[in-house]
Amino acid sequence: MSPTTERIAVVGGSISGLTAALMLRDAGVEVDVYERSPQPLSGFGTGIVVQPELVRYLLEQGVELDSISVPSSSMEYVDALTGESFGSVPADWRFTSYDSIYGALYELFGPERYHTSKCLVGLNQDSDAVQLRFSDGTQAEANWLIAADGGASVVRKRLLGIEPKYAGYVTWRGVLQPGEVSDDVWNYFNDKFTYGLLNDGHLIAYPIPGRENSESPRLNFQWYWNVPEGADLDELMTDVRGIRLPTSVHNNSLNPHNLRQFHSKGERLFAPFRDLVLKASSPFVTVVADATVERMVHGRVLLIGDAAVTPRPHAAAGGAKACDDARTLAEVFTENDNLQESLQRWETRQLQQGNAYLQKVKRMASRLQHGGSFEPGNPDFAFGLPAVDEPSVVKNF
């Protein structure tokens, strides 16, 4: 194809959407990003363990890994009620935050073709183009649509009727600013990734960069609660206005009763974990859900990242998978003469990778959420994307 004759629309301006858009723009393609949020995104202090695929584009652009992440030297496995250690293994991960990665990508892409308040509600395609309709009544057209609109993908819903399936648990997330916990607690969690294991659910905690790169690092944690679908989940996910939210209830709209429960359960934890729970200023809750698809290529509509295969967390590579989908798709577009055939090979490989990853994190969850055996350093539970058999279609595979 001739890049300059094609226009590509990316729906969803998060990490994978921006990665795809940047790589395509670098190759001379006309790219517009349509983001439903009225302003650039915020991760509310969400941490991410760095995988190579996540930061590859940024490193290529000369971004220094040190400027967007903090180091670690071990992984710790602890009983979150008693503090008993089940083991420790050396691990030189780097930890970043959603805001660090997104912020760096957004700064590179710039606001000009990043269209905010553009919430996709409908689409059609014909042999030449895809028509997009947004909730504000406006429309857009492009030759291709890259759907990078995440686990709650509207594109996937419209095309396939598929919504993520609740995994049986939610995650409470929180972040602690420097000084919000004692030095002892800080040192307990600093420089490591800590599992707080329980018979019912589990916690994780690790440091992440400061809000600005110049600021001191913060601590972020997640506490996964098993919550049965139905009345209990509905009550937890109903916000202070009485609206049942599908994905997250943010701190400023939490029902105070649910926040009291969070704190009251936190009282029972081993002291350092308890301090994270009780001292986090803005904890919020998100459902954990999975989805997969049989195809990522639907005519001129291409699903990537969570909009294709939505994995629960636990192997710390959901963002890496999404960025790998984005990068390899951009390469298919810019480096292949036989686009249709390359797209099919791209789909085969990325689906294999995505589904293998989904199976892996499901296996991890079946242990982590129910007090199963979770051996320190077990390679089956290692962070990162699984290896795939499919041959590369482009140079960088």
Place this chain on the structure above:
Amino acid sequence: MSPTTERIAVVGGSISGLTAALMLRDAGVEVDVYERSPQPLSGFGTGIVVQPELVRYLLEQGVELDSISVPSSSMEYVDALTGESFGSVPADWRFTSYDSIYGALYELFGPERYHTSKCLVGLNQDSDAVQLRFSDGTQAEANWLIAADGGASVVRKRLLGIEPKYAGYVTWRGVLQPGEVSDDVWNYFNDKFTYGLLNDGHLIAYPIPGRENSESPRLNFQWYWNVPEGADLDELMTDVRGIRLPTSVHNNSLNPHNLRQFHSKGERLFAPFRDLVLKASSPFVTVVADATVERMVHGRVLLIGDAAVTPRPHAAAGGAKACDDARTLAEVFTENDNLQESLQRWETRQLQQGNAYLQKVKRMASRLQHGGSFEPGNPDFAFGLPAVDEPSVVKNF
């Protein structure tokens, strides 16, 4: 029972909730109404055909029917594309509006025990009482809970997991103020109930009282559109912010694209119907859905009205059914020594009535929405509640 020793909570402060609360309070029971809306309710100009059960309490209190309704002399059956008449039958209905009925009931009940911004999110019961939890983190307790929280009942959802099932069509509603249509159009619809029949969907139109009783009557209409579940329905019910709403999209948050479609389809209608569609200042859209239950009595929780059996419209007696549930339940509470046995008999009769009504409106819809035979004056399609066989448990049955 001794009324004064029991406290009853009514969840849902709409017409049936207020009717139950008023009758119980009149009998000396301590009653609190919990309404999720932050202010007293509005029907946005929604019309209601008066059935005896709907206004019975108000008439007993000395409210004049003339002050809350306008008369009619016929029902008209018209081809909504061509204007051809299929027939006319005499009919002395009276037409009111949601706001007229609700306003009169609310004025009688008063604000003191009518608690706004109380959105139920969870409940528990034991042998003596029901505990209620609201989205603002507050709680309440009562000996009985009357769930009058409508078709989207949270109580029914929490107890039974039942949500209304989409009926395959939506209704656009609009209201025309005096002077917003020509005298010819006004006279075309005045003093009658008009069916605008189509091969795909249908319209109804009739006059309703003015916003204040002193103001001139208005015209209200509904236009029922068949919309397949899935992408089309999701797009229609997604508001201007991009949020998929479960029940209604009000005028100020309609996607402009959907409003344009409404107007563009309206252009094809026979002139008087077209004028209603094009000149209504604030049309809005609501999904049509049904639900039923196997029990209305669940320990100390009692489902009434749409919170028990949610019927689609068409026989103009959904509000009447709800008020009949409310009245007969209040009578069970205030006039029977053997409460449990009376509750069971109440449930049997009201469920029979509700389900018979639901079957009737489903039969009507199967004709009305698909260009089926809809003979003028066919008694099977008459407005009102069906007769029931069950014997009365209280004096007024």
